[in-house]
Amino acid sequence: MKVQYNKHETLSAYLLLSPVMVGFLVFGLLPIIASLLLSFTKWDLFSAPQWIGITNFVEIFRDKLVWLSLWNTIFFVLLNVPLGGVIIPLTLAILVNQKIKGVNFFRTIYFLPAITLSVSAGFVWSWMYNPEFGIINYIFSLLHLPAQRWLLSPKIALISLIIVNIWKWAGYNMIIFLAALKGIPNNYYEAARIDGANSWQIFKKITLPMLLPTIFFVVVISVIGSFQFFDLVYIMTQGGPGDATMVYNLYIYQNAFKFSRMGYAAALAWVLFVLIFFITLTQMKLSKERISYEY
Amino acid sequence: MNINQSISASHKKIYTGNWFNALSYLILFIGAFLVALPFFWMLSTSLKEPANIFAFPPQWFPAPITFGNYYEAITVLPFARFLLNTILVAIFIMIGQILSCTLGAFAFARLKFPGSDLIFSMYLSTLMVPEIVRIIPNFILIKSFNWIDTYKALIVPNLFGTAFGTFLLRQFFFTIPEELIEAAKLDGYCVLRIIFKIIMPLSKPALTSLGIYVLVQVWNDFMWPLTVINSTEMKTLAIGLTSFQGLVVNNWGVIMAGAVYTMVPMVLVFLFAQKYFIEGMTMTGLK
Numbered sequence: 001m002k003v004q005y006n007k008h009e010t011l012s013a014y015l016l017l018s019p020v021m022v023g024f025l026v027f028g029l030l031p032i033i034a035s036l037l038l039s040f041t042k043w044d045l046f047s048a049p050q051w052i053g054i055t056n057f058v059e060i061f062r063d064k065l066v067w068l069s070l071w072n073t074i075f076f077v078l079l080n081v082p083l084g085g086v087i088i089p090l091t092l093a094i095l096v097n098q099k100i101k102g103v104n105f106f107r108t109i110y111f112l113p114a115i116t117l118s119v120s121a122g123f124v125w126s127w128m129y130n131p132e133f134g135i136i137n138y139i140f141s142l143l144h145l146p147a148q149r150w151l152l153s154p155k156i157a158l159i160s161l162i163i164v165n166i167w168k169w170a171g172y173n174m175i176i177f178l179a180a181l182k183g184i185p186n187n188y189y190e191a192a193r194i195d196g197a198n199s200w201q202i203f204k205k206i207t208l209p210m211l212l213p214t215i216f217f218v219v220v221i222s223v224i225g226s227f228q229f230f231d232l233v234y235i236m237t238q239g240g241p242g243d244a245t246m247v248y249n250l251y252i253y254q255n256a257f258k259f260s261r262m263g264y265a266a267a268l269a270w271v272l273f274v275l276i277f278f279i280t281l282t283q284m285k286l287s288k289e290r291i292s293y294e295y
Numbered sequence: 296m297n298i299n300q301s302i303s304a305s306h307k308k309i310y311t312g313n314w315f316n317a318l319s320y321l322i323l324f325i326g327a328f329l330v331a332l333p334f335f336w337m338l339s340t341s342l343k344e345p346a347n348i349f350a351f352p353p354q355w356f357p358a359p360i361t362f363g364n365y366y367e368a369i370t371v372l373p374f375a376r377f378l379l380n381t382i383l384v385a386i387f388i389m390i391g392q393i394l395s396c397t398l399g400a401f402a403f404a405r406l407k408f409p410g411s412d413l414i415f416s417m418y419l420s421t422l423m424v425p426e427i428v429r430i431i432p433n434f435i436l437i438k439s440f441n442w443i444d445t446y447k448a449l450i451v452p453n454l455f456g457t458a459f460g461t462f463l464l465r466q467f468f469f470t471i472p473e474e475l476i477e478a479a480k481l482d483g484y485c486v487l488r489i490i491f492k493i494i495m496p497l498s499k500p501a502l503t504s505l506g507i508y509v510l511v512q513v514w515n516d517f518m519w520p521l522t523v524i525n526s527t528e529m530k531t532l533a534i535g536l537t538s539f540q541g542l543v544v545n546n547w548g549v550i551m552a553g554a555v556y557t558m559v560p561m562v563l564v565f566l567f568a569q570k571y572f573i574e575g576m577t578m579t580g581l582k
């Protein structure tokens with residue numbers, strides 16, 4: 001059946017859409033296409049851009065730092081998403097969802113890092129990680145744990161950054177889970193209890209399945225975000241020591257705005273785009289097979 | 296373990312035994328200690344005299360307390376100006392985004408026009424595009440306009456709404472009864488009047504959520520200001536502290552005082568509008 005459109009309605013729709021569409025076209029779609037074109041050029045911003053075909057993409061495959069930063073990024077994703085995206089926030093959400101005294105206090109505390117600027121967070125954690133005078137090594141010494149060099153150690157610098165990132169975002173994700181927990185109808189629990197289910201069974205058969213869409217949502221968002229990890233690493237280590245914390249997004253940024261290799265940076269950025277696109281698509285496919293959204 | 300215990304606690308008392316309440320509290324307190332430690336340490340360091348900052352073992356509480364670091368921080372960096380810049384940019388972007396998203400969302404939710412679904416899904420798919428893909432050409436664009444180091448560079452690219460905001464409001468507009476709009480049409484209301492007189496007043500919760508979401512986005516935005524702002528007096532709070540690098544190396548008292556300055560505005564906003572924050576977050580988080 002062919003839909004009939006009212007001319008007047010169509011015109012008003014397009015007029016109403018014009019502001020968002022200007023934003024979409026000029027600062028969304030146009031830059032995406034421009035990036036793609038740029039990725040086939042060599043350009044330092046000062047001389048005219050040079051068309052060099054797929055040279056940039058060939059270089060990406062040969063560039064050791066690309067592979068290293070990609071590996072660091074994947075390491076970051078694999079630790080950050082399960083811990084900072086799901087396990088810690090979900091545990092906290094379940095704990096502060098209880099009807100016990102003081103939960104509002106805990107919710108507020110846990111949420112504070114989310115509204116703390118990355119710069120402030122980065123500075124205070126750098127100071128706490130200080131190997132000689134930092135409070136963390138002092139606390140370690142009180143607990144008879146060996147002192148660490150944290151951000152200065154190539155081995156654990158990246159893990160140190162992941163800890164800060166988890167600290168910053170766990171409370172934010174907790175709030176999302178908390179809302180989902182509150183959305184589970186209470187009669188589900190009552191019915192299960194009447195049937196004699198124990199707490200673990202209730203968690204496994206009711207809470208967890210009901211939370212799956214939210215878990216999926218948080219995982220997708222966290223994966224997209226983690227692949228673009230930038231602020232804290234820029235502030236705290238700039239990729240060092242050596243290249244121990246060089247993550248992919250920082251490497252793109254440095255190529256663009258430190259080394260003025262606009263074409264190469266655009267090519268790297270497009271590779272990231274394609275990567276995120278396929279990972280997200282795969283997650284969507286997997287979720288369609290496993291998660292039923294019907295409540 | 297603790298998960299299954301707390302579940303039973305949260306949904307009517309099966310086991311109201313003290314021991315698992317105690318365990319919950321233990322975990323909550325350890326968590327709160329770990330989360331609060333950086334804030335405590337920021338405050339403590341900022342109030343210490345320079346000589347005591349590097350004391351070993353460290354002083355937990357500053358003795359004597361000094362405000363010298365706070366004086367020095369504002370002589371090194373113009374924090375009032377950073378705040379002013381942030382507020383100015385945030386107000387423009389909030390108004391711009393709320394208006395654009397409302398108009399766009401109404402069209403997507405309530406009007407029939409050719410290409411509606413296609414345009415909407417294309418628009419929504421931009422959410423997956425990494426920021427850096429757009430930043431490189433946008434930087435070149437802004438540079439060619441000679442807008443580097445201006446408010447325009449910070450405001451204009453973010454003024455026209457986002458796919459996320461449009462999506463959020465569109466979902467909300469679906470829930471507004473069609474009869475209200477039909478009745479308004481019969482009364483001779485034009486589309487704009489329907490939006491401003493009927494839709495917007497009914498959508499206050501969604502608009503508040505969007506407003507808070509935009510505020511937090513602008514507040515935290517780091518990469519874009521970092522790219523288009525060079526001079527110290529044009530910086531927003533989110534990148535203001537980066538100017539400390541090189542200016543006050545290792546002077547942690549001053550740096551921490553600066554960090555406290557950057558925290559105060561948002562913590563105040565948060566404490567006063569906590570309810571809206573949580574509601575806004577759950578709404579934006581779940582859709």
